[in-house]
Amino acid sequence: MEFSFTKEQKERAEEILKRYPVKRAALLPLLWLVQEKDGYVSDDAVKFMAGFLDISPADVWGVATFYTMFERKPAGRHHVQVCTNLCCRLKGADWLLRYLKNKLNVEAGATTSDGKFHLSTVECLGSCGTAPMMQIDDDYHEELDAEKVDRIIAGLK
């Protein structure tokens, strides 16, 4: 399916282009717009973006795959990311990951069968002082215990 921005996104894209002296610099902000619309960056979106910025699809590919936050395929409705870096591990990140695996019945790096959750592990998110922590979509959840995790997961549509 061919990719295109929504009307409102087109306006935002125009505004983004104005922020930089060269078009290509808008690539990251525009890929964020793509992901906001589709939830991931598809091959069609890569082609679209290459045309939009007058660069080759390989250039767009190279960038989209370098940055870990750009998804390359549709993920679950909610992306649950657990930090398993050093500081979080000192404060129970192993427990948290195990707890979520059991609770959601899914392995890290996989999506639940109902497509609701995608679970993954990430490197330090700057929450080391409030570990253990997870990020769900755009929000951080910190100083977690079982009760808090249950409440947060239950609150998601």
Add this chain to the structure above:
Amino acid sequence: MMKILTKNFGVPDSHLLKVARANGAYSSLGKLFAMKPEDAVQEVKKSGLRGRGGAGFPTGTKWGFVPKGTGKPVYLVVNADESEPGTFKDRAIIEKDPHLLIEGILIASHAIGADTVYVYFRGEYYRQWERFLSALKEAKEARIVGERPFIHAHRGAGAYICGEETALLNSIEGYRGVPRIRPPFPAVSGLFGCPTIINNVETLASLPYIIREGGEAYAKIGTEKSRGTKLISVCGHVNRPGVYEIELGMSIARFLAEHAGGTPEERALKAVVPGGSSVPVMTAAEALGGCLSYEGCEKAGSMLGSGGMIVMDESACMVRCLADIAKFYHHESCGQCTPCREGCGWIKKICERLEAGEGREGDLELMLAVADNMQGKTICVFADALAMPVKSFVTKFKDEFEEHIRFGRCPR
């Protein structure tokens, strides 16, 4: 206690312009705009302020490297990429006092003659990015921020290496975030080939005080080589993790007792990483005899770095800790340089086999040799940022590493 960076942290709604202004935000600007740019640079030189992003380079001196009269625009780039394990201090400034950062941005722009500013946020700091944008909007509506400089907030998308300043520039330009070979240095040829100054969030947040009270007043705080105050974010095995402002030169023992609240259940302290995961680890004895200043941390066998302190008590396994650090660097290496790309992988592999009880005779020597081959041989200092922890962990906690090999398992 001197509070320069955190004075508003405890004030409710300190991120709103109304509240910030009532607490003195933007009060340095009258004085600033009456100053010639070179005088503002001079004031910062006098203050002795050193960059708070990790390298500790004198800020005023760096500003002085911007060539005059090139006819090219000058850029200010704000490093809000904060991704080094243990470091979460810039986040606190952005969340609690974004106007302090904006005031600092206006000061730096005036001093170096920048008419465009890009603030580079790590992609994960979405809420912090939003907070900055709404503070910026308020400041624009109140005409504190005018037409110039243009201030743009740019979001990264998940790559630690983009905190390295030249990788960050490539990232803003829409490329993969890989570091550039220097020279040319960014001050001469940086963003879009133009003179560029890159500064850390905390560095900029220190400027309003320096302009308002004068460089000399700032220089009176701290030690001879480490002027002023610094944020320390502390985590790991402590009772009160968090972000604290200290006068540089404070002893680590006092910091741990007074701010961090000691270790849980009064377990014995084993090790301290004082400045983010990339600096050498200190033994408990080194830490307890050391000071939180650039020279104090060096004397105690490490570096102040970003001020991200990670504390380990006796329950921690040092092999496991190093394995976690190695995993991080292996994941984040940009892969341009062979010693870094391959070295990070080797270190990770050896650490993991030690931890799994499959260590071999000679593994420690091998790790040290790999670290030697990484240090000082690459485009950026990322490779050193793993080599230094490796060397310090393996030599300072040699017994623990040897036990893993001898017993064929993790003894903890």
